[in-house]
Amino acid sequence: MVSGHGDRTSxxxxxxxxxxVACDGVGVCAxxxxxxIELDRWGYPxxxxxxxxxxxxxAAQRAVQGCPRKALWxxxxxxxxxxxxxxxxxxx
Numbered sequence: 001m002v003s004g005h006g007d008r009t010s011x012x013x014x015x016x017x018x019x020x021v022a023c024d025g026v027g028v029c030a031x032x033x034x035x036x037i038e039l040d041r042w043g044y045p046x047x048x049x050x051x052x053x054x055x056x057x058x059a060a061q062r063a064v065q066g067c068p069r070k071a072l073w074x075x076x077x078x079x080x081x082x083x084x085x086x087x088x089x090x091x092x
Contacts, residue, residue: 012077012078013052013077013078014051014074014075014076015049015050015051015076015077016036016037016047016048016056016060016063016064016072016074017047017072017074017075018047018071019071019072019073020071022069022071023071024068024069025044025045026067027045028063028067028068029045029064030045032059032063032066033056033062033063035056035059036048036059036060037063045072051077057074060072060074
């Protein structure tokens with residue numbers, strides 16, 4: 001399940017996200033996507049902060065669909081604006 005909030009460009013990068021309050025540390029996600037998700041010593045998922053590759057998207061989707069607490073989702077994140085962009089850049 002890929003969420004789409006508002007207008008997103010094709011440059012938006014997919015990232016796996018977790019709701020730590022909703023997660024009970026069942027560990028199903030790590031079994032469904034072992035190359036992407038690791039479990040900490042208490043059984044809670046440790047997910048990558050980086051953008052997902054095409055191969056990782058499929059694994060992330062399996063983990064999202066298999067999460068019994070629905071604590072995982074994939075979101076599209078726009079690339080950050082350059083440092084010299086915006087109203088402050090026009091003042092210089």
